Amino acid sequence: MNEKENQSELLNHLHELQNSHPQQYITEEALNQTTQKFGLTKAEVYGVVSYYSMFSLKPRGKYIIRICQSPVCHLMGSQSLTEFLKQKLGVAVGETTNDGIFTIEHTECLGQCGKAPSMMVNKDVFTELSIDKLETLIEKLKTEAK
Amino acid sequence: MIQETKIGLARLGKIDPENINDAIALGAYDGLKIALSLNPDEILVRYESSGLRGRGGAGFPTGLKQKFTSQSCAECQKYVVCNADEGEPGTFKDRTIMQNDPHLLIEGMLIAAYTIGASKGFIYIRGEYNLSIHRIRKAIADASSNGFLGSNILGSDFSFELELRLGAGSYLCGEELTLLESLEGKRGYPRIKPPFPAEKGLWGNPTLINNVETFVQLPAILINGLDWYTALGTSESKGTKIFTISGRVNRPGFYEVEMGTTLRQLIEVLAGGMKDGYSFAGALLGGAAGTFVDASLLDTPMAYETLKAIGATMGSGAIIVLDNTTDKIDFLQNILEFFKHESCGKCVPCRIGTTLLSEMASQLKTNPEILQKMIDEASYMARTSLCPLGQSPVLPLKSFERYFATAITNV
Ligand SMILES: Cc1cc2nc3c(=O)[nH]c(=O)nc-3n(C[C@H](O)[C@H](O)[C@H](O)COP(=O)(O)O)c2cc1C
Ligand code: SF4
Ligand code: FES
Numbered sequence: 001m002n003e004k005e006n007q008s009e010l011l012n013h014l015h016e017l018q019n020s021h022p023q024q025y026i027t028e029e030a031l032n033q034t035t036q037k038f039g040l041t042k043a044e045v046y047g048v049v050s051y052y053s054m055f056s057l058k059p060r061g062k063y064i065i066r067i068c069q070s071p072v073c074h075l076m077g078s079q080s081l082t083e084f085l086k087q088k089l090g091v092a093v094g095e096t097t098n099d100g101i102f103t104i105e106h107t108e109c110l111g112q113c114g115k116a117p118s119m120m121v122n123k124d125v126f127t128e129l130s131i132d133k134l135e136t137l138i139e140k141l142k143t144e145a146k
Numbered sequence: 147m148i149q150e151t152k153i154g155l156a157r158l159g160k161i162d163p164e165n166i167n168d169a170i171a172l173g174a175y176d177g178l179k180i181a182l183s184l185n186p187d188e189i190l191v192r193y194e195s196s197g198l199r200g201r202g203g204a205g206f207p208t209g210l211k212q213k214f215t216s217q218s219c220a221e222c223q224k225y226v227v228c229n230a231d232e233g234e235p236g237t238f239k240d241r242t243i244m245q246n247d248p249h250l251l252i253e254g255m256l257i258a259a260y261t262i263g264a265s266k267g268f269i270y271i272r273g274e275y276n277l278s279i280h281r282i283r284k285a286i287a288d289a290s291s292n293g294f295l296g297s298n299i300l301g302s303d304f305s306f307e308l309e310l311r312l313g314a315g316s317y318l319c320g321e322e323l324t325l326l327e328s329l330e331g332k333r334g335y336p337r338i339k340p341p342f343p344a345e346k347g348l349w350g351n352p353t354l355i356n357n358v359e360t361f362v363q364l365p366a367i368l369i370n371g372l373d374w375y376t377a378l379g380t381s382e383s384k385g386t387k388i389f390t391i392s393g394r395v396n397r398p399g400f401y402e403v404e405m406g407t408t409l410r411q412l413i414e415v416l417a418g419g420m421k422d423g424y425s426f427a428g429a430l431l432g433g434a435a436g437t438f439v440d441a442s443l444l445d446t447p448m449a450y451e452t453l454k455a456i457g458a459t460m461g462s463g464a465i466i467v468l469d470n471t472t473d474k475i476d477f478l479q480n481i482l483e484f485f486k487h488e489s490c491g492k493c494v495p496c497r498i499g500t501t502l503l504s505e506m507a508s509q510l511k512t513n514p515e516i517l518q519k520m521i522d523e524a525s526y527m528a529r530t531s532l533c534p535l536g537q538s539p540v541l542p543l544k545s546f547e548r549y550f551a552t553a554i555t556n557v
Contacts, residue, residue: 004330007330008330009311011273011311011313011328012310012311014314015273015314047333048331048333051333051334052314052315052334053316055314070434070484071430071480074477075466107315108487108488109234111232111237111238111240111241111272111274111275113235113236113237113398114390114391114398114400115398
C-alpha cells in the first residue's frame with residue numbers, strides 16, 4: 001500500500017482505538033498517537049473524529065444504547081421507548097449515567113426496520129422492542145456491569 | 147400466485163455463510179471462472195446488453211458505467227469500490243446479502259474488476275453492521291487462501307486485492323463521491339460533480355463504484371446467459387430486485403422478485419397484508435429520499451419506467467407501509483428531521499433549508515397552508531444545493547401533498 005492508501009485506514013483505526021477504551025471514546029492521547037501514525041496534523045484528525053457520529057471525544061458509559069429514531073422505528077413507537085429509557089436511567093439523550101454504566105444516544109436507521117423498533121447496545125442489535133423488553137434488558141446489564 | 151425469484155439471495159439459508167466450501171459447492175466463483183475465460187471487452191458488451199441498472203438508488207446502467215471506467219485511462223491504477231453504506235431508512239437488503247452470502251459479493255466485485263482492468267478494491271461498509279463486517283472479513287480471508295483473491299487468480303494473469311473499510315455513522319457517506327472522500331480517510335463532505343468517479347475517483351484515479359446488490363447480479367448473468375437474464379423483469383428494468391417491507395404488515399422483511407412485480411403483490415401476498423386491526427394507509431417508497439404513494443397506486447409494477455410514469459421512485463427498494471394509526475404529519479416531520487440531522491452543512495441552502503423544513507413541519511397541524519411554503523423551499527433547495535442530499539426533501543414533500551393533503555386539513 002502506498003502512503004495515500006494508508007490514510008484510508010484512518011476510520012478503521014479510530015474504531016479500534018475507541019472500542020479498546022473502557023469508556024468507548026477517543027482520548028487526547030489516542031488523538032496524538034493517531035496523528036503520528038498517519039502523518040496528519042491534529043486538526044485533521046480532530047476534524048475527522050468530530051464529523052462522524054459514531055466517534056466521541058467525551059468519555060461514555062460501559063454500554064452505549066443507540067436507539068433508532070428513523071421513520072420506521074418512529075412509526076412503530078420508538079419515541080416512547082426513548083422516554084422510558086430517559087426516565088429509567090435519569091439522563092437525557094447524549095448523556096451518561098453517574099455510575100458510568102449507560103450512555104443513551106439516538107441513531108438513524110440501523111437497517112433492522114423489518115423488526116422495528118430497534119436499537120444497538122455496543123455491538124449487539126436488539127429488535128422488536130417493547131418497554132417490558134427494555135426494562136428486563138437494562139436490569140440484566142446493570143447486574144452484569146457490577 | 148406470485149413467487150420470489152432469487153439471484154442475490156439464491157444461496158440464503160442453504161449455506162453456512164462462514165464456510166467457503168459450502169458456497170463453492172453451490173456454485174460460488176463459477177461466474178468468475180467463466181469471466182476469466184473471456185476477453186474483458188466481450189464481458190463489457192454482455193453487461194451492456196443485459197440492461198442491468200444500479201441498485202443503489204439512481205438506476206444508472208451498470209454496463210455503461212463499467213465501460214466509462216474501463217476506457218477512462220489505459221495506464222493508470224483503477225479501483226473497484228462497493229457501496230455497502232446502506233443508510234437509507236427502511237432498507238436492509240445489502241445487509242441481508244452480506245450476512246448470508248458474502249462470497250457472492252466478492253465474486254461480483256472480482257468479475258467487475260477483471261472487466262474494467264482494476265487490480266484493487268475496497269468494500270466501504272457502515273460501521274454499525276457488525277455481523278456483516280465479521281462475515282465479509284472472514285470471507286475475504288478465505289477467498290484469499292483459496293486463490294480467489296491475490297496474485298494470478300486461479301492461475302490467470304489477473305490479480306486483485308480487496309480490503310474492507312468502515313464508515314462511522316453518516317448517511318451522506320453513502321453518496322458516491324462523499325463515500326470516496328470518507329474512504330480516503332477524510333470528513334464526509336461531497337465533491338463537486340463532474341468529474342464522475344469513472345474519470346476521477348479514489349485519489350483521482352478511475353473508480354467503478356456500485357451498490358452491493360448491483361455486484362451480486364453480475365455472476366448469474368455470465369453463468370445463465372443473457373437470454374435468461376433479459377427475460378426477467380420488464381422492458382426497461384431487467385433482473386430481480388430485493389424489496390424490504392416494513393411497517394404493520396404480517397410478514398415484514400426482504401423479498402427478492404422479478405422487476406415489475408406490483409406493489410400489491412409485494413404487500414398483500416408476499417408480506418401477508420396488513421396485521422389484524424390495521425388497514426393500509428399508503429406507503430413511502432425508496433426511503434427518506436423517496437416518494438409517498440396511496441392505495442390507488444397499489445397495482446403499479448415496481449419497475450423504473452412504471453414508477454417514473456407516476457412520479458414515484460424505486461430508490462433503494464424500501465417500502466415503508468403506513469397504516470390507519472400512523473400520524474402522517476408526524477411521520478413527515480420525522481423524515482425532515484432526518485435530513486436536518488444528516489445534512490453536512492457545507493452549503494447554505496441545505497444547511498438552513500433542512501432546519502427550516504423541520505421547523506415548518508412542526509407548525510403543519512395548526513397551519514396547513516404552510517405545506518405549500520415548504521414545497522417552495524424544498525424546490526429552491528433542489529435547484530441550489532451542492533449535492534443530492536439537499537435535492538432530496540422535495541420528493542417526499544411533493545408526493546405527500548399529492549396524496550395526503552387531506553390528512554392535513556382534517557386534523
Ligand atoms: C445522500 C445519499 C445517500 C446514498 N446512500 C447510498 C447507500 O447507502 N448505498 C448505495 O449503494 N448508494 C447510495 N447512494 C447512491 C450512490 O450515490 C450511488 O448512486 C450508488 O452507489 C451507485 O451504485 P449503483 O450504480 O450500483 O446503483 C446514496 C446517494 C445519496 C445522494
Ligand atoms: S446539499 Fe446538504 S449534504 Fe449536500 S453538501 Fe450541501 S449541506 Fe452538505
Ligand atoms: S428505521 Fe429504525 S432500524 Fe430502520
